[in-house]
Amino acid sequence: MIISVASGKGGTGKTTVALAFALSIENSQIIDCDVEEPNIHLFLKPEIKKEIPVTAVIPEVQKEKCSFCGYCSQICAYNALSVIKIDNSGDVLLFPHLCHGCEGCIVLCPERAMTRGEREIGKVKIGYSDGFEFIEGRLNISEVLAPKVIEKAKSYVKPEKISIIDAPPGTSCPTVAAIRGSDFCVLVTEPTPFGLHDLELAYEVTKTLNVRAGVIINKSDEDSLIEAFCRERGIPILLKIPFSRKIAKAYSMGIPLVKEISEYKEDFRRILEKIK
Amino acid sequence: MKQILVISGKGGTGKTFFTGCLSVILKNKVIVDSDVDAANLHLLLHPEVKESHPFTGGKFAEIDITKCSHCNLCREICKFNAIDENFNIDRTSCEGCTICSYVCPQNAVILKERISGQYFISETKYGPLIHAKLGIAEENSGKLVTKLREIAKEVAKEKGLEHIIIDGPPGIGCPVMASMTAVDVIVAITEPTLSGVHDLSRVIDLAGYFQIPLKVVINKYDLNPEITLKIEKKLKELQIELIGKIPFSEDILSSVKKGIPFLEYSNSKELKEEIEKIADKILS
Structure with a gap:
């Protein structure tokens, strides 16, 4: 079973909730798919056993075969290739950060002058902490293909386990890549207009992907706006976690919620049963 | 024209709150919300939309x-x-x-223009706001950000405005990079948590990659004074300017809940002065 934890707005408590699940239930693994800013490791301090590079395909030009006809540059939808022709020679310039790795240029080059090259865009780390498995995707600085790193991290999902996915904030491609294929998505929000606005967007993402969803209200206080929204859309509210300086302080030092206040474990086990 | 980008790496550290403050303090500016996935600045600045345009970012295929x-x-x-x-x-x-x-x-493949969102040119009492709404589960957030910034520049030129303030997205990925290219200064808002520090360090690396000057504000600094001290030490080592510290404040939280920029909401003279000082240091 795969449970993803998402939010739309950043800083609402995704990581807190994902960790609380993984640490409360039996037979879990946790997958940090916030590959731009992975934070789970700060709380688990796992022992890393394996590091797998994530690569993207880029074209490599064999200049001796290339006729500098410019076709690759014409068909590239991402403007990642530029061809300069000077008399019978020339050059093919690749802008690797614009390349999506569709391999169109490799397949369609009339001279078959392009081959598959690889470029590292991130890493997946696998380790253990407290006996359960930790997996992290991490995008390299200045890279953009976050979904590729997320998919690689998710390739380590073990179907016999309960996999908890910590998704990135937002509603676009990285968030979609993280939530896609989940059995359930827990949306973490906070009772502010920002929280509500972004909860609506995140809920739309789960609907687009056909993933069931429920809400956890973090920093819970005066929640009527969020409650009204959930009632109207028929989304279950799974839990409320009030704001407290104690929780904020523990979070700041990398102490998971359920280690600071172990009573919450019961809540997360109960939510899991409900989701099942 | 000076372009100021507010980012954080980690979400929820106070980017939009802070951009709201800058929107009140700085005169003669255009404001951009480049968190196109989950834009929130309009909830503080209450724009009146003057123009709305579809955003076509690339194509998508269908099979007949x-x-x-x-x-x-x-x-x-x-x-x-x-x-x-x-x-x-x-x-x-x-x-x-x-x-x-x-x-x-x-x-049999039909290629269609992909309308992946909408962008708006609006007026607020603080100046023009250029913002957008990316469609749910859409691509091309980076291209949309680039579009918003082009419009902001045109508006600034046309109206003779001096500053462009950009409220950036979380993370370090494609919309962040599109927000960052060719800005004059980056203001990174962090918080004294291990996550905040970790994410700040990735933002610093990215700013270094683009060779753009970066200044730091520590928000909610009193939630963990020890970590705040560590951040201060680290910034000194890296020769990055810390331009201010803002305490955790119920008042700030209420201003966000009410949807009013903090400087117009609060009576706390001390906090307001601190934030005004920070704004001065961004421009110096």
Whole structure:
């Protein structure tokens, strides 16, 4: 079973909730798919056993075969290739950060002058902490293909386990890549207009992907706006976690919620049963 | 013209709150919300939309099933696994590379313009706001950010405005990079948590990659004074300027809840002065 934890707005408590699940239930693994800013490791301090590079395909030009006809540059939808022709020679310039790795240029080059090259865009780390498995995707600085790193991290999902996915904030491609294929998505929000606005967007993402969803209200206080929204859309509210300086302080030092206040474990086990 | 970008790496550290403050303090500016996935600045600045435009970012493919011979070539060639066994293309997976249209022997692929969002040119009592709404589960957030920034520049030129303030997205990925290119200064808002510090360090690396000067504000600094001290030490080592510290404040939280920029909401003279000082240091 795969449970993803998402939010739309950043800083609402995704990581807190994902960790609380993984640490409360039996037979879990946790997958940090916030590959731009992975934070789970700060709380688990796992022992890393394996590091797998994530690569993207880029074209490599064999200049001796290339006729500098410019076709690759014409068909590239991402403007990642530029061809300069000077008399019978020339050059093919690749802008690797614009390349999506569709391999169109490799397949369609009339001279078959392009081959598959690889470029590292991130890493997946696998380790253990407290006996359960930790997996992290991490995008390299200045890279953009976050979904590729997320998919690689998710390739380590073990179907016999309960996999908890910590998704990135937002509603676009990285968030979609993280939530896609989940059995359930827990949306973490906070009772502010920002929280509500972004909860609506995140809920739309789960609907687009056909993933069931429920809400956890973090920093819970005066929640009527969020409650009204959930009632109207028929989304279950799974839990409320009030704001407290104690929780904020523990979070700041990398102490998971359920280690600071172990009573919450019961809540997360109960939510899991409900989701099942 | 000076472009100021507010980012944080980690979400929820106070970017939008702080941009709201800058919107009140700085005169003669255009404001941009480049967190196009989950834009929030309009909830503080209450814009009146003057112009609304569809944003077409690239293409997406559809298959005309009446022409399709089920040869499977498109499915074999698609690197994004966007085409299912019934030759339906999943719009959220298709990245618009268009290569299927070149290999299809039946010419059954139809390429459509992808309307992936909307962007708005608005007026607020603080100045023009350029903002957008990316469609749910859409691509091309980076291109949309670039578009917003182009418009902001035009508006600034046309009206003779001196500053562009950009409220950036969380993370370090494509919309962040699109927000960052060619700005004059980056203000990174962090918080004294291990996550905040970790994410700040990735933002610092990215700013270094683009060689753009970066200044730091520590928000909610009193939630963990020890970590705040560590951040201060680290910034000194890296020769990065710390331009201010803002305490955790119920007042700030209430201003956000009420949807009013903090400087117009609060009576706390001390906090307001601190924030005004920070704004001075951004420009110096």
